[in-house]
Amino acid sequence: MNNIIRNMMTVMLLLVGSTPALHAQFNPTNPPEPDYEIVEPVKHYKVSISVTPASVAYVTSGGSYTSGYRKFIYTSLTNSKYKFSHWTLNGEFFSANSSFNYTVETADANFVAHYEFNPSSPVEPERLPDIIVSPLYLVTNNGEACSFNQASGNEHEAESWVMLEAFVAKGYEFKGWYKGSTLISSNVRFNYQMPDEAVTLTAKVEKIVFNPTNPSEPDSSQDNVQTTPTGDVNKDGVLNVFDIVSIVNYSLGETDENLPLYDLNGDKAVNVFDIVKIVNLSLE
Numbered sequence: 001m002n003n004i005i006r007n008m009m010t011v012m013l014l015l016v017g018s019t020p021a022l023h024a025q026f027n028p029t030n031p032p033e034p035d036y037e038i039v040e041p042v043k044h045y046k047v048s049i050s051v052t053p054a055s056v057a058y059v060t061s062g063g064s065y066t067s068g069y070r071k072f073i074y075t076s077l078t079n080s081k082y083k084f085s086h087w088t089l090n091g092e093f094f095s096a097n098s099s100f101n102y103t104v105e106t107a108d109a110n111f112v113a114h115y116e117f118n119p120s121s122p123v124e125p126e127r128l129p130d131i132i133v134s135p136l137y138l139v140t141n142n143g144e145a146c147s148f149n150q151a152s153g154n155e156h157e158a159e160s161w162v163m164l165e166a167f168v169a170k171g172y173e174f175k176g177w178y179k180g181s182t183l184i185s186s187n188v189r190f191n192y193q194m195p196d197e198a199v200t201l202t203a204k205v206e207k208i209v210f211n212p213t214n215p216s217e218p219d220s221s222q223d224n225v226q227t228t229p230t231g232d233v234n235k236d237g238v239l240n241v242f243d244i245v246s247i248v249n250y251s252l253g254e255t256d257e258n259l260p261l262y263d264l265n266g267d268k269a270v271n272v273f274d275i276v277k278i279v280n281l282s283l284e
Contacts, residue, residue: 042147042167045104047071051113056082059113061133063154065104069163074099075113082115132158136192137200145169146205158196165189166203175204231281233261244278251275 044064051057056079065071075084075098087094090110102109133155140146149165156162166188168174177184177192179201184192192201232239233246250262251270262270264277 042066042149043106044151045106046108047102047104048108048110049073049113050111051075051115053082053115053117055079056115057084057113058131059111060131060157061155062111064151065154066149067104067106069104069150071102071104072099072160073102073111077115079115081117081119083118085114085116088112088114132196134158134194134196134198136162136194137198138164138203139200140166140203140205142172142205145172145207146174146203148203156194158194160194161191162194163189163191164201166205168205171208172205173208175206178202178204231264231278233278239278239282241282244275244282247274247278 044066046064047062049059049062051059056077058076058078060073060075063071073087075087077084084098086096087100088111094111098113102111135153135155138148138150138152145168147167149163149167164177166174166177168188174188176186177190179199184190184201230239231243233243233250247262247264247270251272251274259268259270262274264274264281267273
């Protein structure tokens with residue numbers, strides 16, 4: 001049996017010697033890192049809100065939002081000699097209601113509240129008190145790995161709820177929303193109640209550190225972990241004829257030490273089938 005194996009090995013070595021082994025350049029100082037993907041900028045659409053004639057009424061503030069965002073828009077009279085007429089969107093009639101919810105589409109929107117001069121009209125109902133609006137600034141500790149569902153600096157009404165979402169790049173982990181050093185939420189998407197003052201929220205992300213499941217040295221730095229190709233039984237980082245010789249020698253020995261390393265097909269034995277497999281691997 002040993003003579004048969006030796007004869008087969010001689011043939012295989014001749015095959016290996018005549019065919020160059022294809023393998024990647026081994027670089028132990030530069031192990032493969034997790035896939036990295038830059039977050040594409042999130043498309044925002046501008047919603048402008050104004051009134052004509054100017055200064056006769058109050059209107060909600062505009063901003064930039066992602067498609068699908070629901071924006072509440074309304075107007076409130078400040079001059080009793082005028083009365084509300086209608087809203088236009090991009091110059092076209094939109095609504096005769098003084099307030100409405102608008103779902104942001106895939107285009108900029110310019111809303112104008114139109115008022116008519118009518119000094120003899122009945123006294124308008126007492127206008128709503130002025131609404132306090134403040135900007136909400138959104139920042140991140142890594143601008144290339146995180147973006148948001150709405151533009152930083154949008155103004156929001158005090159006590160209103162604002163839906164916030166962070167889009168994190170592949171290879172990074174979301175660590176939470178912070179106001180200063182205080183954690184506000186650990187969820188990548190959450191509803192934030194706007195206070196009556198300007199606020200800055202920071203979305204923190206961290207790069208995921210590559211951590212092989214079976215590092216050769218558990219206590220060593222993960223930044224320099226070496227990866228071993230299947231069949232590289234001598235652990236020199238290269239799959240070649242020396243690994244084939246090692247497996248052949250192991251098959252001729254009488255020890256079961258390090259059996260899983262040499263048993264390439266997992267049949268609990270090191271034999272001609274493992275030799276064939278290592279030859280095939282070296283030819284890939």
